[in-house]
Amino acid sequence: VQLVESGGSSVQAGGSLRLSCALSGITGCCVAWFRQAPGKEREGVSVSWTLDVSTTTYADSVKGRFSVSQDDAKNTLYLQMNSLQPEDTAMYYCAAAEECYGGSYALDGRKYTYWGQGTQVTVS
Numbered sequence: 001v002q003l004v005e006s007g008g009s010s011v012q013a014g015g016s017l018r019l020s021c022a023l024s025g026i027t028g029c030c031v032a033w034f035r036q037a038p039g040k041e042r043e044g045v046s047v048s049w050t051l052d053v054s055t056t057t058y059a060d061s062v063k064g065r066f067s068v069s070q071d072d073a074k075n076t077l078y079l080q081m082n083s084l085q086p087e088d089t090a091m092y093y094c095a096a097a098e099e100c101y102g103g104s105y106a107l108d109g110r111k112y113t114y115w116g117q118g119t120q121v122t123v124s
Contacts, residue, residue: 001025001114003094008119011084019079019119021094023050032098033068033079034109035090035121042108047090048077049100057106062088066091084123091118 007019021031026078048056048068056068065083072074077094095112105111 001096002023002117003096005092005116005119008092008121010124012120013085013123014078015084015123016080016082017084017121018061018090019121020052020066021077023075023077023096026098027075027095029094030097030112031077032097032112034095034106034107035089040090042109043090044109046079047106049099050077051101052085053077057081059107061106081121084121086123089121089123091120093118097099 002024003021009017018060028051030047030049032047034042035045035098036042041061045062046056046058046068053068053070058066067080069078096114097112101111
């Protein structure tokens with residue numbers, strides 16, 4: 001199983017970015033986006049079931065600004081980030097688990113087995 005993120009960059013506040021998470025070796029799973037800023041704890045951003053990303057749930061901090069979509073043919077999930085703010089600056093990671101968890105476990109990084117290498121987002 002391999003997850004590869006891309007799309008991170010530096011943008012000005014109010015701008016947009018789209019991150020990609022290309023999956024290989026796994027399908028029909030839960031994929032979550034996490035982020036971690038220097039000196040801060042890892043934060044869950046969104047969690048999606050790849051068989052129906054319309055059910056994606058979002059952290060309150062990004063709700064209404066971020067959205068997840070996917071390209072089934074490429075087995076890739078995208079995190080569209082709009083109205084970016086300096087507090088969104090972080091390393092962003094996608095992670096996958098064979099099963100989806102509910103409640104507080106949905107965005108608990110310990111529930112995810114497979115992780116990408118991360119992509120940096122800087123908002124100034």
